[in-house]
Amino acid sequence: QSVLTQPPSVSGAPGQRVTISCTGSSSNIGAGYDVHWYQQLPGTAPKLLIYGNSNRPSGVPDRFSGSKSGTSASLAITGLQAEDEADYYCQSYDSSLSGPNWVFGGGTKLTVL
Amino acid sequence: QITLKESGPTLVKPTQTLTLTCTFSGFSLSTSGVAVGWIRQPPGKALEWLALIYWDDDKRYSPSLKSRLTITKDTSKNQVVLTMTNMDPVDTATYYCAHRRTNQLDFDYWGQGTLVTVSS
Numbered sequence: 465q466s467v468l469t470q471p472p473s474v475s476g477a478p479g480q481r482v483t484i485s486c487t488g489s490s491s492n493i494g495a496g497y498d499v500h501w502y503q504q505l506p507g508t509a510p511k512l513l514i515y516g517n518s519n520r521p522s523g524v525p526d527r528f529s530g531s532k533s534g535t536s537a538s539l540a541i542t543g544l545q546a547e548d549e550a551d552y553y554c555q556s557y558d559s560s561l562s563g564p565n566w567v568f569g570g571g572t573k574l575t576v577l
Numbered sequence: 578q579i580t581l582k583e584s585g586p587t588l589v590k591p592t593q594t595l596t597l598t599c600t601f602s603g604f605s606l607s608t609s610g611v612a613v614g615w616i617r618q619p620p621g622k623a624l625e626w627l628a629l630i631y632w633d634d635d636k637r638y639s640p641s642l643k644s645r646l647t648i649t650k651d652t653s654k655n656q657v658v659l660t661m662t663n664m665d666p667v668d669t670a671t672y673y674c675a676h677r678r679t680n681q682l683d684f685d686y687w688g689q690g691t692l693v694t695v696s697s
Contacts, residue, residue, distance in 0.1 A: 466623055497682065498681075498682060498683070500682070500683035500684075502624075508689075509673055509687040509690050510616075510673070510684075510687055511687070512678075512683060512685045512686075515678065515681065515685070516681070516683075521685065553623065555624075555683060555684075562640040562641075563638075563640040564637065565626060565637065565638075565639055565640060566614065566616075566626035566629070566682065567626065568616075568623055568624040568625065568626065569623070570623045571623045571624070
């Protein structure tokens with residue numbers, strides 16, 4: 465069971481907007497740690513999509529956006545395209561008593577209908 | 578540009594020790610603020626962070642796997658090595674090494690990953 469909770473799957477038609485949620489707790493997202501998002505296309509390594517809650521690395525289309533509030537964060541994808549079909553993971557940092565560590569969500573599979 | 582590549586055995590037996598090497602280019606692990614981490618992904622499952630080593634040789638381990646992991650670096654060879662003891666079939670996964678964005682908490686460059694199967 466992942467420390468960060470994501471919906472297992474979301475779907476949308478081309479051109480539509482979809483959002484993926486990422487829920488944490490007071491020891492990670494709620495503690496003020498940033499949320500980052502990764503896109504994993506089938507059979508490939510994860511790719512950094514959003515860092516620092518809402519920043520896009522160079523080359524990432526502005527169709528992808530991120531936000532954070534309280535103990536949760538969201539990834540929004542507008543103008544959905546077939547090439548966006550992938551797994552998406554959120555990531556943060558956790559400072560619980562068991563020891564600080566990097567934590568990931570369980571991943572969300574995006575299907576473009 | 579920054580690249581990373583993992584190497585190591587594709588098959589290990591239960592109870593054996595796994596040794597993986599991450600060979601990188603485009604940055605130096607002797608530069609202040611730089612760090613390299615290991616993340617794994619069982620087939621069809623989520624990503625799991627394992628360990629991270631900093632430029633100053635400080636190390637961090639996943640609390641749940643700390644007793645089994647050792648991470649080291651060879652700055653002259655641009656390599657980071659991860660060892661995991663007492664391997665079990667549940668450790669079957671693709672193992673990735675990744676560059677931590679300098680002085681931040683995300684991973685901006687990833688290797689292609691290497692699939693390790695644990696089976697007798």
